[in-house]
Amino acid sequence: MMKKTDTGPIQITELLGDGIGPELAESIHAVADALPVDFQFQQIDWSLANREARGDAVIDEAEESMRRTKLAVKYPTVTNKVSPNALIRRRCDFSVIYRPAISIKGIHTNFKEDVNLHIVRIATGGTYDDPGQLIGKDAAVSLRMVERKPCEQAAKFAFELARSKGMTYGDSHYSVTSSSKHTIQRVTDGLFESVVTKVHEQYEDVQHNVELFDALLAKIILDPSSYEVVLVLNEYGDFLSDMASGLVGSLGTGASGNYSFDDNNDVDIAMFDPAGGTAPDIAGKNLANPAAVLLAFGMLLDHVNRYDLGHALRLSLLGCIENGHSTRDLGGKLNTDEFTKIVIDNIAAHLPA
CATH class of the missing domain: 3.40.718.10 (Isopropylmalate Dehydrogenase)
Structure with a gap:
């Protein structure tokens, strides 16, 4: 001891x-x-x-x-x-929710590239909070909600994380990639991307990239070294976290942090x-x-x-x-x-x- x-x-x-x-x-x-x-x-x-x-x-x-x-x-x-x-x-x-997905030497995996992903997921909204409703016998509808405040909180968290990780592990900050389907989900995902862009104005020293989510999944598999902090909405974060766990070879090494925030968007x-x-x-x-x-x-x-x-x-x-x-x-x-x-x-x- x-x-x-x-x-x-x-x-x-x-x-x-x-x-x-x-x-x-x-x-x-x-x-x-x-x-x-x-x-x-x-x-x-x-x-x-x-x-x-x-x-x-x-x-x-x-x-x-x-x-x-x-x-x-x-x-x-x-x-x-x-x-x-x-x-x-x-x-x-x-x-x-913040979940790192990092390759660990000594763990067998079918994926041979090194993974160093830091996934920041908005843990509210999307379709996960909606029970849905049947319309007649042959149709169903679900309401998808994206709120400005959680987007602001997650964006600040992601940029702060990228700044701190970069200062710890390298000569420059990690980059942040926000990812969604804003070209299709123009209102909901569009709001998310606009909020992230606005928050980025306070972190001009941190590189910010925007990637369509389906393309992001393919590109991570092709070259995971291009991505560091990835910021996503609720459903996307769920999918991405599980995929990343598969890439590093084990769900048994997955850890996560869950965060609430005060009125200044600082962690509470x-x-x-x-x-x-x-x-x-x-x-x-x-x-x-x-x-x-x-x-x-x-x-x-x-x-x-x-x-x-x-x-x-x-x-x-x-x-x-x-x-x-x-x-x-x-x-x-x-x-x-x-x-x-x-x-x-x-x-x-x-x-x-």
């Missing part, structure tokens, strides 16, 4: 889950205990049994805690009738979670791959301005996988605890002297 620093504690709302959730939580706590920071986890039981027993009360408890800590980590949860993910996103006004609440599900077939067997939740925790560390720790955690984890020290789903032989331990043992080597 590294020596703790004198900085104040970081309070985190922790939404406990189902299936492999408890094992992922153990991995997070083992890493947190080893880092030189005092983390205080405010645990809330979000298991299916507790949600069904307590109803809205457990949602109220989670919202109150998250509005107080401004920070949360969430584990996979079972959806039965109502998605807990959708509930908490609605309660906390999460309007942006941030919640981080793995992209995978509850995996009931291996739950309780110490076989779960904690890579995604640890990468999500690394994103949390970046968010609270401990990039040094987040980067060291990522380098340690990626180095372990590259050297063949991985869980069985990635072709290795380690169980959850063993993989977590070897990641922890190598973090110190990646911290600044």
